[in-house]
Amino acid sequence: MKLTNSEKAMLEGQEGEAVQKAMEMLVRYGEALGAEKFIDTTNVGGYMIANLEQYKRFNSFDGAFSEMCMDSDVTVKLPPVKVSSCQFETSMDPEYYKLAGKSDEEYELYKSNIDYLANLGIQVMCTCTPYQVGNVPVKGEHCAWMESSAVVYINSVLGARTNCEGRESTTSAMLTGKIPYWGLHITENRYGTHLIHVDEQPITMEDWGLLGYYVGKTVLDKIPVLDGIKKTPTRDMLKHFGAAAASAGGIELYHIPGITSDANTVEEAFGGRTPIEELNYGVNEKLNAYNLLNSIGDNENVDFIMLGCPHYSIEQVWDLCKKLEGKHVKEGVSFWVFTPQSIKDLANRNGFQKTIEDFGGLLMKDCCPAIGRFKPRGSSVMATDSAKQGHYLPNITGIEAWYGSVDDCVEAAVTGKWGGKFN
């Protein structure tokens, strides 16, 4: 890689050992990619949460993060971050850690971990959706973000530029302000590859999740262009769509000409090139996505409802609350809704938190079951409105999962039975 003088100075250790190790990591990574140089970034999102096993093995947060977040064999003391940086969603809600099966020791470690990050100047947003709570990158801004659902959102909807980074590259970027200039940082690599004619119009949130799951499964890690979308989706629909597409495949950028950031026309989205492949999304493709998502398990007795993956917006919390009034969750069913802390604060102010609690549910922050590797004690069948959580949680916890609409999930919470149908 070609390094600037200041980058060479960091690599030589002139800004301290931690920055040196960070630079070493980025150079190894950049060379593996075949990148020619670094680009400056001023917006980094990463994951620096140590579990108990890692903390004990490496004896300190610095030790755990030197290894797990910088791939350094030696423990270095991490200095305050050089550029604006935030923490994505974490492993537990400190208020409800016991319900997630976490021990007091794990809770204490979590609190210390958050303090550690705050002391480094890392914004402890603790959400998979920083763009819902103030970190809204502008078009063209070079970012270094983790969290596949956030990466696809800021690339596509906002036109920011980031690859799907990992723990080691983001922590290193926080300390150096550098990330390899490769992939989606470069205009040339942002044009569409696959043209999808959307015949079956997505109307509801559930529809957008299914379309995303189909696109991810079909296009994998390429760049789809969706043609034929007649109704402008909401932010939440695009959030849901991208999360599903990034989980089923590895979509990091898509274009909906006239709606998302990079292109106003199909021609513009392809940069004048011919699509590698043209596909049609009709009712059969939608049905296949639904069946694939609902292929894990067959028990209709639901005992866990999970909403808020990616984290719910205030609009979603409001919409949910309208469906809950006058109803109550069935005994033995856990009804958990996940959102960032600042949206929870607003939900509290608006009385939404009380509505959810009166229904018998809980509004949780900071985490999700998949990242925290938890589920309600004894639960074995989940219903969710999230294609992403339905995709991952069975892999991680062995739970069965049903995917459907918010209405399906509320109904399952009240009756304890899954009654969702394809429509």
Next chain:
Amino acid sequence: MSGIIVLQGKKVVGGIAEGEALVTSEYISGWGGIEPTTGMIIDLRHELAGKSIAGKVLVYQGAKGSSGWSGAFHQARTNGFAPAAMIFNEMSTKIALGSVVTRCPAVTGLDQDPTKVIQTGDWVKVDGDKGIVETTKK
């Protein structure tokens, strides 16, 4: 009679290693796809679900899914369940970073599709620096 098939590609991560091949033409998820405390593939919708990557030469199409890809492979290494080497077709940030922190030889851009030429159970030697993959059919 079984001969040795030599494929030429390019270096992602240097080093030399050999082992039994575990092959899929599919993409592989890291976080939520492999279990770092056992090395098992836990993606229930994957054709290799239930197989272990530990000590294997992993031959696959590319990396998909969560940005925790590198983290999962990194933890698999610190827990002693890393693959011996990796051979893949599709370069990405997930796979490059994952290969680097797994610290195993990794090669891409081979002159033939390795997921077609190599089969699970073949013995494969990978020279990451030279980008050479030698396969002895089982």
